Amino acid sequence: MKKTGILIMIIIMAVVIICLSASFYVVDVRHQAVITQFGKPVRTVTEPGLCVKTPFIQEVRYFDKRLLEWSGEPSDILTRDKENIGVGTWARWKIAESLKFYTSLGTEDRGMRVLDEVIESAVKNVVSAYTLKEVLRNTNRKLEYTTKELEEAEDIKKVQIKMGRDKIVEEIRKMASRALEGRYGIELVDVRIKYINYVEAVIPKIYDRMRSERIRIANKYESEGRKEEAEILGSMKRELERIESEGYRTAEEIKGQADAEAVKIYAEAYEKAPEFYSFTKTLQTYESTFDKQTHLILTTDGDYFRYLKSFRYESSQDKNK
Missing domain, CATH: 3.30.479.30 (Band 7 domain)
Incomplete structure (x- = not known):
C-alpha cells in the first residue's frame, strides 16, 4: 500500500510539474509573443516577463522586437x-x-x-x-577634378x-x-x-567614353604644344636672322673700313713711287690672270714687254759692273 501511494504521489507531482511548465512561459526584452489557441491568435504579449497560458491548448509564437x-x-x-x-x-x-x-x-x-x-x-x-x-x-x-579640362567640361x-x-x-x-x-x-x-x-x-561604353574624353584632352595638349613649338621656332628664326643681319652689317663695316685703309695705303704708296706701284699692280694682275696652261703673246709696245725688257737691260748692266 505504501509503495502504491508513493507511486501515485510521484505521478501526481509529475503531472503537476508538467502542467505548470506548460502553463508558464517567459518573454524576454528582445521579443514579443502571440498566443494562439488551436492555431487562432487570442492575444499578444509585448512586455517582457513571466506569463501564463492554458497548458496544452495554447501555444506561444515569438517574434523579434528589435530592428x-x-x-x-x-x-x-x-x-x-x-x-x-x-x-x-x-x-x-x-x-x-x-x-x-x-x-x-x-x-x-x-x-x-x-x-x-x-x-x-x-x-x-x-x-x-x-x-x-x-x-x-x-x-x-x-x-574637384584632376585636370582643368574635366572641370571645364x-x-x-x-x-x-x-x-x-x-x-x-x-x-x-x-x-x-x-x-x-x-x-x-x-x-x-x-x-x-x-x-x-x-x-x-554599359561599362565598356563608359570606358570608351572616358577614353575618348582623355584622347580629346591629349589632342588638345598636343595641339597647344605644336602651337607653342611653332611660336618658339619662329622667334628663334627671327632672332637668328637679326643676329646674322647685325653680324653681316658689322662685317661689311669692318671690310669697308679695311678697304678704305688699304686704298689709303695704296694711294700713299702710289704718291711715293708711281712707276713701281704700277709695275707691281701689273705683275699682280698677270699673276692672277695666267696659269701654266696659258700662252701669252706680247707686242713690242706692250707695257709688260717694256717692263721685262727694261728689267733684262738693267740686270745685264748690273752683271757688267
Whole structure:
C-alpha cells in the first residue's frame, strides 16, 4: 500500500510539474509573443516577463522586437537621362504589430520577401524619375577634378541639384511605407542606397567614353604644344636672322673700313713711287690672270714687254759692273 501511494504521489507531482511548465512561459526584452489557441491568435504579449497560458491548448509564437536588417538585390534602373544603372538598397524594419504580422505573414522570412517586392518597386519608381546626378549628389558643391579640362567640361554641363540623394531616399522610404501601411504590421524605419554602379553591359561604353574624353584632352595638349613649338621656332628664326643681319652689317663695316685703309695705303704708296706701284699692280694682275696652261703673246709696245725688257737691260748692266 505504501509503495502504491508513493507511486501515485510521484505521478501526481509529475503531472503537476508538467502542467505548470506548460502553463508558464517567459518573454524576454528582445521579443514579443502571440498566443494562439488551436492555431487562432487570442492575444499578444509585448512586455517582457513571466506569463501564463492554458497548458496544452495554447501555444506561444515569438517574434523579434528589435530592428531587423533587410538587404536587397541590385535593381537595374534606367534614369530620366537614360543612364542604365544598378542600385543596391539596404533597409531597417521592425514588427510593429505582432498580431497583424502573424495573421498576414506568419514568419520573418515571408516579411523579408514582402520587403523585397515593396522596396524594390519604390526604388525603381522613384529613381527612374530623376537624373543620375540627382541620385548621386546632394548639393551643388563644386567637385574637384584632376585636370582643368574635366572641370571645364563639368562647368559646361551646368548641373543643378534640386532634390539630391537624401531627399530621393526619403521619398523611397515614404512610398514603401505607404505600400506597407495597415497591411502587414511592419514598420519601415529607414532606407538607404548602398551603392550605384553602371550595369555590366554599359561599362565598356563608359570606358570608351572616358577614353575618348582623355584622347580629346591629349589632342588638345598636343595641339597647344605644336602651337607653342611653332611660336618658339619662329622667334628663334627671327632672332637668328637679326643676329646674322647685325653680324653681316658689322662685317661689311669692318671690310669697308679695311678697304678704305688699304686704298689709303695704296694711294700713299702710289704718291711715293708711281712707276713701281704700277709695275707691281701689273705683275699682280698677270699673276692672277695666267696659269701654266696659258700662252701669252706680247707686242713690242706692250707695257709688260717694256717692263721685262727694261728689267733684262738693267740686270745685264748690273752683271757688267
